[in-house]
Amino acid sequence: MTDCVFCKIAAGEIPSAKVYEDSAVLAFRDLDPQAPTHVLIIPKEHIASAAELTPENSGVVAHIFEVAARLAKELGLEKGFRVVNNCGPDGMQSVQHLHFHLLGGKQMGWPPFPPQP
Ligand code: AMP
Numbered sequence: 275m276t277d278c279v280f281c282k283i284a285a286g287e288i289p290s291a292k293v294y295e296d297s298a299v300l301a302f303r304d305l306d307p308q309a310p311t312h313v314l315i316i317p318k319e320h321i322a323s324a325a326e327l328t329p330e331n332s333g334v335v336a337h338i339f340e341v342a343a344r345l346a347k348e349l350g351l352e353k354g355f356r357v358v359n360n361c362g363p364d365g366m367q368s369v370q371h372l373h374f375h376l377l378g379g380k381q382m383g384w385p386p387f388p389p390q391p
Pocket residue numbers: 279288290303304305306307314359360366367368369370
């Protein structure tokens with residue numbers, strides 16, 4: 275996708291603080307970190323969001339989780355980590371290229387929600 279910022283990062287046209295790369299995925303530091311460690315893991319193939327996953331393209335998601343586990347070890351997240359995917363407007367997805375946030379280095383909170391009646 276020509277106007278996709280993460281496609282441009284994957285192609286090396288926009289610089290990023292890369293922490294891992296292979297033929298299928300790229301991992302780089304988030305510009306606006308929400309935890310002491312905040313890495314984004316993306317497929318190099320353009321998939322707009324988790325809502326666009328199909329039996330044909332979903333294999334990369336398993337690979338991304340393997341990369342997350344490997345990076346968690348390499349980045350010292352022995353006490354645990356969180357993997358987040360935001361999808362669509364209600365999910366507050368701001369970049370329309372599938373990505374997973376790998377967050378760690380602190381104990382996470384959980385978004386508050388009123389108790390159900
Ligand atoms: P989301 O809101 O789930 O779509 O997350 C998009 C994330 O991409 C945000 O956390 C941004 O801070 C991050 N981001 C946007 N542009 C860049 C960039 N050029 N390099 C690194 N992170 C970026």
